Amino acid sequence: MSKLLNQKKTISPPFWRNRKIIPIILQVVFAIIILALGYLLINNALSGLKQIGIQLGFDFLANTAGFSISEAMIDYQPTDTYGKALVIGMLNTLRVAFFGIILTTILGLIVGLSRMSKNWLLSKLAGAYIEIFRNTPLLVQIFIWFYAVFLPMPKIQEALQMGPMLFSNRGTAIPWYEKNQGILLWGILFLVSFVIAFFVYRLMLKKQIESGKKNFPSLWALGVIVVVAIVSYVVTGNAPVSFHTPTVAGNGFDGGFVLSPGFSAILLGLVIYTSTFIAEIIRAGVNGVNKGQSEAAKALGLKNSTALRLVIFPQAIRIIIPPLTSQYLNLTKNSSLAVAVGYQEIVSIGNTVMNQAGRPIEAIAIMIAVYLTFSLITSLLMNYFNKKAQLVER
């Protein structure tokens, strides 16, 4: 028997049929092909660049940019460097992504809940909204907002007034706050009032549970905040902030906060387009919760809104978070379409740098690096929330 085994060992298959060697050969061949291809491409690029007389490297970032940026969040002059211009582009991307994510979540939640409403008309209205806006390309929507809504607005001298907002082809001015003197005191008192309100809420809730009588804990908490607000108004003599409605003064707006046509178009386009996807995600999440849960909530006598808030939503959120993350990432990536309407975010400024400094490879590498960082940070954050929301099992 042992002799037979020994004999078997000596008859090993030829190496091209050996199950241990084949994978190694395959991988080596694959790696060689990829490396050769990469070498060829990079070699071509390098020799091409040498012909035009450009060297690779990021030292050009310290050179003077020489172009102006209309919406800079930090102080910027055309005499500043390319590096600073790119940082401003990054901040502008973050700005549109930040407001976009907040607004689209709110809008998506409203539309998604309306879609599930028992009211036939409302549900159909939300359905039509979703169908129309998710089946037309985002860029077409942005173009409609930009070229057909915001640019044809009247001249600034004849700005269109709608409520406290002013619309003109120079941009949209919305009311904005301005700090008053007593803001610090207000802030402190407000914080204190929140802490007190929280404890009052807890106390009243405890009493309600013990006595079984309705004690209106949230009304009590609200009352505390209102009382403190009145007290602080009396003490400081004015409100914490005052709202300034914009007015037209000469060739510009006076007061208020001015949104450029490009920013308004990209923000509206992104918010409306993404909200349709979020609405569907929320609907899928709520429908994904076991039917027994809503029946049990009903059996316990919870009313619809309470059941939705306390029973359905905490469970639905587990289904909702992962696709919601990818929608937030999509929104951030889609903000790059701003390049088409002249809102200067990272791709737009990167493009300008690319053309002016003649550094295509470096500029595109920077854009890619910025977006990869955003993606990574967002998915890390959302993974953290996801872990928090996950079901804790035995």
Add this chain to the structure above:
Amino acid sequence: MNNEPQINATSDSSVVGPPKNTVGVGGWLKTNLFSGWANIILTIVSATIISYVVFHTGKFIFLADWTVIESNFRLLMVGQFPLEETWRVWAAVFLISALLGSSWGLWRGVMRHVTLVIAGLMVFSLILPFIQTNTRLILVGNIICIFLFYIIGRKVTKLKIPVLLLWILFIPLVISLFNGFGILPKVNSNIWGGFLLTLLIASVAIVCSFPLGVLLALGRRSKLPVVKWFCIIYIELIRGIPLITILFVFQLMLPLFLGNSIEVSNVLRVMVGFTLFSAAYLAENIRGGLQSIPRGQFEAAHALGLNSTYTMGFIVLPQAIKAVIPACVGQFISIFKDTSLVAIVGLTELLGMGQKVIANPAFLGKNMEVFLFIAFIYFIFCSLMSYVSRRLENTLGAGER
């Protein structure tokens, strides 16, 4: 025993009246629109919104001056395709009509709806007032062609394989027809434009990215670390950056990377960019399908003595792809919508042509009309595709136990 509860006892006070009427128009209205004060408010608010939007949209549509679409209709559809070569486009349309008609006859189901919608669009363009007479005749010919091939498809069931082959070869055939097969003069790709270019880019990207996506998905699940990590890096890198940067890369850097030896046309560069981009997304969809296949399938295939290639090709992949077809169609819809991005890199597909049209001083202030028309075309095709995806979801799921 007297103190036993009497379950069936009813006193006069607890007699319950008959349930509310829930059938008929009145009942339906009551349950769906006016069942409580909150519901009534919601109904009133939505009715106000709907009537406001419908009134103003209707007013705009009827009062707007649509001559800008009339006089640029050809530009928006085929771009600057030379007038004397238009027959090539029509030949492609005839081929697609024949294919649609015969597929409707052969497979019925979802193909019926697709074919009918396309035929409906042809009828719609037939009754547009500004279409020329000979175009009308060609459209009538196409509609007849659809129904003729429908009858042929119903009668001759042997046609299934040739029709499938023609569908697969359709795109290469059309592109070589435009290039003249080497016999006819070439219609250069830089004058392809309008909706024709949109359709060409989208279909090339869809057709080419699918096999690439399958390969990437398989590579990502491969046991060979080099292949696996290459696929992971590729997929995550592409998914992490916006499409527009990829288009910039291919528009600006492809000539640089390929050196002076190879000349690549603008259209081809964009097509390559779209294909590589959507392959990464499709790969993730397909990977989801692969993961949904239970271990038992692999083990059973191995027990039957199939090697891993056969296991993948005949057992796992067919099931996995079937499971993710609706998701893939969703991806195809977004490729179709994303073709509008090539307007940014200077190609004149539907949206780019629209931009050219509004830049023409003769059509000053007609922005809304042009873009609404473009949005309408995209909307029709995307809705059709998402309808198909929903139907497929139902029909493919029907076999599930």
